[in-house]
Amino acid sequence: EIVLTQSPGTLSLSPGERATLSCRASHSVGNRYLAWYHQKPGQAPRLLIYGASSRATGIPARFSGSGSGTDFTLTISRLEPEDFAVYFCQQYDDSPFTFGPGTKVDIK
């Protein structure tokens, strides 16, 4: 099983600042099969990034993903008020298709 670790656990930032979130895998994630989601309280997750760096439909350009192998990064270039949420990474290279524990981005 590929175990995903996310850091930091909580990121306290102000609107307009840059956010950098990390996702590290216990084993290499082949084909860059890594996705990112965010989830707001009381809502379902929403897909942001797949294939490590491809933005999902309707996702603004301020969201970008990078990385390969065991180290992946989600960057939000300038935080908007609606971006404060919990962010999860997920690998879909190997079953079970595991998620990271999440990074909470909250308002400083």
Added chain:
Amino acid sequence: QLVESGGGLAQPGGSLRLSCAASGFSVSSNYMSWVRQAPGKGLEWVSVIYSGGSTHYADSVKGRFTISRDSSKDMLYLQMDSLRADDTAMYYCAKSLEWLLFFDCWGQGTLVTVSS
């Protein structure tokens, strides 16, 4: 769009059947999954039914849960038997994109609570 139903309170060892109604696409032409989230916790993939009809389960539910679909109604189901307290969670149905096991469409979830 995906809309789940069927959650509620069940006793340990009991059963529940979750349903998920799809609109705007066919459940039989896509990979469809159930993903759960225990209260205040992270996400756990539970099961998938592939477009060809084969199924796959997480070890934590294998032998207790059964995923199925009704193509004529565009419905997805999760039969949950031998329920345990650690099955308590919000259960989401989710559609995969591009025949890969990441999820571009999620329902709003249905809450399952297992308690005596």
